Amino acid sequence: MELFKNANYDFLGKKVPFIIGSLVMIGAGLVSLAIKGGPLYGIDFKGGTLMYVKFTQAPQEDRIRQALGTKIQGEISVQRITGATNEVMIGTEVRGEKELEEARRTVIETLSNAFGQPGGKLDFNNAGQQALASRLREPLQKANVALSEDDLDKLAKAMLEFKNTPPRSGLITNFNQLSGVAGVTPAVIATLNQECSLSQFTIRNVEIVGPRIGEELKKQALLATLCALGGMLVYIAFRFEWIYGVAAVAAVFHDVVVTVGLFSIFDKEITLTVLAALLTLVGYSMNDTIVVFDRIRENLRLSRREKFPVLVNGSINQTLSRTILTSGLTFLTVVSLWLFGGQVLNGFSFALVVGIIVGTYSSVFIASPILVFWQNFAEGRRKATAAPAPSKEQGRRGSPKAVK
Secondary structure (H helix, E strand, C coil): CCCCCCCCCCCHHHHHHHHHHHHHHHHHHHHHHHHCCCCCECHHHHCEEEEEEEECCCCCHHHHHHHHHCCCCCCEEEEECCCCCCEEEEEEECCCCCHHHHHHHHHHHHHHHHHCCCCCCEEHHHCCHHHHHHHHHHHHHHCCCCCCHHHHHHHHHHHHHHHHCCCCCCCCCCHHHHHHCCCCCHHHHHHHHHHEECCCEEEEEEEEECHHHHHHHHHHHHHHHHHHHHHHHHHHHHHCCHHHHHHHHHHHHHHHHHHHHHHHHCCCCECHHHHHHHHHHHHHHHHHHHHHHHHHHHHHHHCCCCCHHHHHHHHHHHCHHHHHHHHHHHHHHHHHHHHHCCCCCHHHHHHHHHHHHHHHHHHHHHHHHHHHHHHHHHHHHHHHHHCCCCCHHHHHHCCCCCCC
C-alpha cells in the first residue's frame, strides 16, 4: 500500500532542526537526572513494599501519606490507581532485609488506626482464614452453634471467598451481606457483630522486594540492554558495514537516553515493566533503521554513480509509506494502552509512546546523517590521498610563465 507515490521530500536538508531538538532533549534529561541523583527507580529496583489498598469510599491520599509519614521513615508514595474504584498503591522505601516485614505490619497497623474501628475486635476485611476461625471458635460454642474444626475452617474460608469476589473485591460494609453464604446463620452473624469489626479498607495485594534483589535486578537490566546493543552492532556490521552498525546503535542509544530523560523530567518510575518497554523500543527502533539501511544498500548496487546524500534521501522517501503505516498503527495502539491501560501499565505504555516517536525520526534524522557524514569524510580522505604531490624539479622551477 503506497501512501506517498513518487515522494521526494528533502529529509536530509531538514536534519539540523531535529538534531538540535534531540540535543536539547538529551541535555534537559541529563540535567534532570543530575539534579535528582539519577533515575527514579521503582520498588522493583530499590527494594521496599508495594501495597494495593482498596477503600469503601474515595481515599484521601494526603491523609494516608500523613498517617504513614509519622510511623515509617524514608520516601512514601501514595498513588491512586487509574481505572480502579477507590483503590490506591502505597509504596514504602526499605533499606534493610529485616525492615521489610516490619514495614508491612506498620502500614497495616497505621491504616487500621486511621481507617479501622477501635475496640480490639478482629478486622474482618483484613483477617486471614486461621485468625477468623480462631476468633469465632469459642463464641460460636457459647452461642450453641455446633461446628467441628473442619466445618469451622470451611465456614471461615467460604465467608472470606465471598468477601473477595467481585463486586465486593475484599470489602463488605455489613455482616448481613454474608447471609447468602452456606452455613452462615443468624447466630453466626450475631457472633460476627460481637467479635469482629469492618474497617474502611482492605489490603488487596502486597509485593515485597529486598534491596539486594533490587540491586541485582538493576545490574541485570543494564547488562541486558548493553548485550542487546552489542549484539545488534555485531550483526549489522557483519550484514552491512561497520559504520552502518555504529550509526544504528548510536540512533538506538539516542532513543533510550531521550526516553529515560523524559521519565526523569516527568517524575516517572523506572520499573521492570518500563525496562521491558525500553528493550522493546531498542528492537523496534533498530528494525526501522535496518529497513532504511537495506534500501540504501539496494540503491547503491543500482545507482553507483549517484551522489550518496541524494541516494540516502531517495531511500528514505521510498520507505516512507512503510514507516508511516507500521509506526502509525503501532503508535495508535500504544496511545490507547497509555490512556486506558490503567496505572500498572502507565509507565510501560508511556515509554513506548515516546520511543516510537523518537525511534521513528532517529532512523531518518540521526542514523542516516551519520552515514552521510562518514561517507563525505571518507571521500575527502581518499581525494587527499589520491591528489599527486608536486615533484621536486617543478618545485624548483616554479609555476610556468604565461605565454604572451
